[in-house]
Amino acid sequence: MQNIQSAKILVVDDDRFMLRVIHDCLQKEGFLVESATDFNTAMDKIYHSTPDVILLDVVLPKLNGYEICRLLRNDTRTSHIPIIMLTSKVQVEDKVAGLEAGADDYITKPFDTLELVARVRTHLRRSKQEKSFNPLTGLPGNILIEEEIKQRLKDETVFAVLYLDLDNFKAYNDVYGFLKGDEVIKFVAHLLSKNIKELGNYDDFIGHIGGDDFIAITVPDKVDKICKSIICQFDSTIALFYSAEDRRKGYIVTRDRINQEIEIPLMTISIAVVSNDKRFIDSHWQVAEIAAEMKKYAKSKPGSVYVKDRRNR
Template sequence: MPGELILAIDDEVDITTIIKRALEVKGYKVETAASGQEGIKKAKELLPDLIISDIMMEGMDGYEVCSRLKNDRRTRFIPIIMLTAKDQIKDKITGMESGSDDYLTKPFSFEELEARIKWILKKTALQIAANPLTGLPGNPSIEEEIKRRIEKKENFAVLYVDIDNFKAYNDKYGYTWGDEIIRLTAQILIDVVDEVGTEQDFIGHIGGDDFILITRDSNVDKIAEFIISKFDNMVPYQYPRNDRKRGYVKVVDRQGKEVFYPLMTISIAGVTNKKGNFVHYAQVSERLMEVKRYTKSQKGSVFIKDRRLNGG
């Protein structure tokens, strides 16, 4: 729907100017880039809702722009419409292989462009099912990402990240404070991946205080270590001073009794595909739940890997 941010990339400034004017009249916000390199830079900075990119550009062409953006975790879910004067099947196939979501041949009508934009934005929203609180991809994207890595026979690791004693915090201080903890945890995951992860790492939000992080098998221990360190250093300061110093909170249960809960910690359950054991998504999900149950039985912030799958 109008109001979304669109990035138009073309080395012909006249083209991006026309696209900008036409779409702004329809209520969209439009930024432009005059080269592939500038387009990638702006895409990572602005995180637009949709990108329109010409294919035939000097230097970095649209295929490379698309491929690079689709291989970066920050931009991989941004839909891309490719514009070109070419109308050959092989060119369309190349565009699709680079990750483009749609293909529009010049000359085109702005009525058609707007219709494509509306359709792709709606389809993308349904596919990603982003969590409204954190903006992170939801369950459909999580499942698709794991399936994709299994099919490519990658050596990957999946971390199930869950906050301990979150419900007590939420009940004690209210949903507004609880939402801030969820957002803070999401930001911790993002920061950790930025610091010690790769562009190919994936972060998803299952819902509530549950998150998924997918990374390389070789990097999983460091990722988990950094998450725990940041969480344990930051989260205690989300409590009022007296409760933080006391080390627990008092919550009245449904029976009217006072119950004492420790400060929040974080549990991380991990499974890996180092030996290629996984052949479908359900295996990953089931094994994660097994490890998660054991992890939640431990005290304090903890990371536990399934030793059956990583040779440990």
């Protein structure tokens, strides 16, 4: 999505005077505003230029706002778009009907333009935040991870970043399927959250980069205890995600790129630790570059391990 100030807003209302009032109000605030007076025009604009927020009047020709709202909510292409219902009706049951149809908010005409702008901005911020969280684990994703590292660099605080990555996860996914793979991912998210909460600080941060890659930000003197605990708990539990036969063997059988059978050991976890306690780090890009080097080194070692960057420059 674009930044909030230049977000796209679609106003659907058959009252052309009201359309002009809302259009001018939102455009003055820097939003990109489009309008529609009927169902067909509205749907055409929604599907060809997906808006970031829809302001939808209840009383419309052909289909009313409630019906259009249900239609949008039942379509995977539009189910995520925030919808604010506009109506001159003030009865509680009308508001309930709108919310039950899937609307995110409700504004009664006539409304204060300052309130309208404030509500639009609120839903834009909320939508942006929701997109920033991983849907599988509920943990902050790349946008929030980057913002967190940037903020710590800006504050000049001493920190340690833990990059966690599973070894042999792809082979597990190939053999057991993505649903089982998702269970492993959720297990790692729980393990990381539990250990940071119990052994870290109140302001420590955890995030899900994607796939089997996770991140945690703490302070240097907490690193050893956290990493050792994660590795111990991971190694003592991960075998339960395999069949009894594979646990007994200690490996799974899959095929390589030339269709030859190969034996892949049970999953382990590698943790790369990057800190600015002994070296100067001036950007989140530098953190990522150092982590990539350390992760490669960690994965070259057998079993579950954690490695720390000990260089001072």
